[in-house]
Amino acid sequence: MMLMLSMAARSAWNRRFNLLLMLLAIAMSVAMLLGVERIRHAVRASFAQSVSGTDLVVGARTSPIQLMLYTVFHLGGATNNMRWDSVERLARHPAVAWTIPLSLGDSHRGFPVLATTASYFTHYRYGDRRALELAQGRIFPSLFDAVLGAEVASRLGYRVGDRIVLSHGDSGDSGDSGDDGPHADPAGDHDHADKPFVVSGILARTGTPVDRTVHIGLDAMQAIHLGWEGGAPLPGLAILPEQVRKFDLTPHSVTGVLVGLKLRSQVFAVQREIAEDPHEPLTAALPGVALDDLWRVIGVAERAMLLVSALVVVVGLAGLASSILAALGERRRELAILRAVGARPRDLLAMLALEGLVVMAAGALLGLLLLSTLAAGLGPYLEATYGVALQAAWPTPGEWPLLVAAVAAGFCVSLLPGWRAYRLSLADGLMPTT
Known part of the structure; x- marks a missing residue:
């Protein structure tokens, strides 16, 4: 052998x-x-780790999958918003460590616009609890500043200091404003052309929906809609950018809230309390469970x-x-x-x-x-x-x-x-x- x-x-x-x-x-x-x-x-x-370190995602009463689609993936739209007083009440809950309010509804050349607060950049985690990082610039140094996701900046060729115009609703490729930049296009009827934004920062790439998102402040979202009613500007009413500070820019409602708890062992108790809230019908979704359910649909x-x-x-x-x-x-x-x-x-x-x-x-x-x-x-x-x-x-x-x-x-x-x-x-x- x-x-x-x-x-x-x-x-x-x-x-x-x-x-x-x-x-x-x-x-x-x-x-x-x-x-x-x-x-x-x-x-x-x-x-499954598009959002990590978040214990609950809270929004108006809907299915957990639908809630995850528009709060985490920025797909579709909420049938109802969550009132701001519910957001404040949730932030004061003794078991809650932090909250990140999120407001959607506008877009920029087909990319969703997400209005939030500075807590988003402090507490939002993805992957193996990785924090968001800036590749360039700063986060909202002034009211009409925007922080772009990496894909938005790459595909549209934006740099820090460029001017952009947001569009009301998901209006596709609406173009940019400005008569002083390389990205100038005619503004549409539903553009917020009177209140252009300046790119103040660009986030490092994450491989998550954050890359395809334009981020602005919640107060900025409220400011660009001053003088709007029913999704259109009121005729004859123009509020200049330098005048918006005279108004109360506290939002009336938001799309959803990301919630982090002091102790994860309290997540089911807090979820039950939110579901039974007598002030407003709300849904509190467990991100991991909802994402697993969603994966079974698209897997x-x-x-x-x-x-x-x-x-x-x-x-x-x-x-x-x-x-x-x-x-x-x-x-x-x-x-x-x-x-x-x-x-x-x-x-x-x-x-x-x-x-x-x-x-x-x-x-x-x-x-x-x-x-x-x-x-x-x-x-x-x-x-x-x-x-x-x-x-x-x-x-x-x-x-x-x-x-x-x-x-x-x-x-x-x-x-x-x-x-x-x-x-x-x-x-x-x-x-x-x-």
């Missing part, structure tokens, strides 16, 4: 270029299988990713089988000589099956090394750009079954040419061919 293995090793060395191509094909298939599995889990973790893409990677592995195994079968035709004389020196058919079957197992195991190991190299090189870029943390790590408990299954499948595929070699006769390999 040792002699046969030595001969098989020499045979493999003579076919080293074909085997190298086989190894690369298997390595890329395995790397894609494990890579997609890791990206799948990373995408789900990133989705079909996750399963599709795994299916695609499995198909890639199947294609790789088919290539392995075809390569071994093609090589078998060239090795018929070699196998016949082994038979002539005493090798039994089952010895040939075992040799070829073992060869396939070794090639598959080596390809899987090479694929794991390839994935780790790609993760080390592209991981920081993926996390900074898409918020997906792809790390170079040893296979997780969930990945080992996939790795073992791929190697086992390769071993089973190698049995096909082994069985064919088992059935080849001695005379078939030694007979001269024309």
Whole structure:
């Protein structure tokens, strides 16, 4: 048997270029299988951690999923707003450590505008409890200042100091104001063109909906709607930017509130109190639970990713089988000589099956090394750009079954040419061919 293995090793060395191509094909298939599995889990973790460190999300009575969609992902709109006195009452609750009021409804060239307070930049967390960071500028040094998410600034080409105009409602690409900047466009009928904003800061990329959001102060949101009624400005009533400070800029209502508690163990008690609030019908959603429910609705893409990677592995195994079968035709004389020196058919079957197992195991190991190299090189870029943390790590408990299954499948595929070699006769390999 040792002699046969030595001969098989020499045979493999003579076919080293074909085997190298086989190894690369298997390595890329395995790397894609494990890579997609890791990206799948990373995408789900990133989705679930779009907001972290927040114990409750509170808004007007609605479903928890709908509440999460418009407060965290800024999609859709609230059917009702939450009164400001409820926000103040919630902030005074003895179990509440901090609150972040959020108000939506306006947009800028298709991007949502989020009105909030300085507590948003202090307490908002995403991912593994990471805080928001400024890439440039400052946070609301004056009333009509805006802080842009990284994607807004990148796609629209904004820099600190540029002037922008907000639009009332989700009005798509409304253009910018200003007659002194590179982004000037005609203002629409529902633009707040009389009160332009100055970009005071740009946030570092997070890979969350924060990147696609324009942030302004709650008082600024109130200021730009002075003199508006029913979603349109009142005719003949114009309030200049320098006059808005004469008015009370306290909001009457907000879209929702992010709540952090002093003790997380009190979350269910506070949630029940909010649901039973006699002053206003409210919903308090647990972010983790609501996001899991939402993922079950949109998670079909996750399963599709795994299916695609499995198909890639199947294609790789088919290539392995075809390569071994093609090589078998060239090795018929070699196998016949082994038979002539005493090798039994089952010895040939075992040799070829073992060869396939070794090639598959080596390809899987090479694929794991390839994935780790790609993760080390592209991981920081993926996390900074898409918020997906792809790390170079040893296979997780969930990945080992996939790795073992791929190697086992390769071993089973190698049995096909082994069985064919088992059935080849001695005379078939030694007979001269024309």
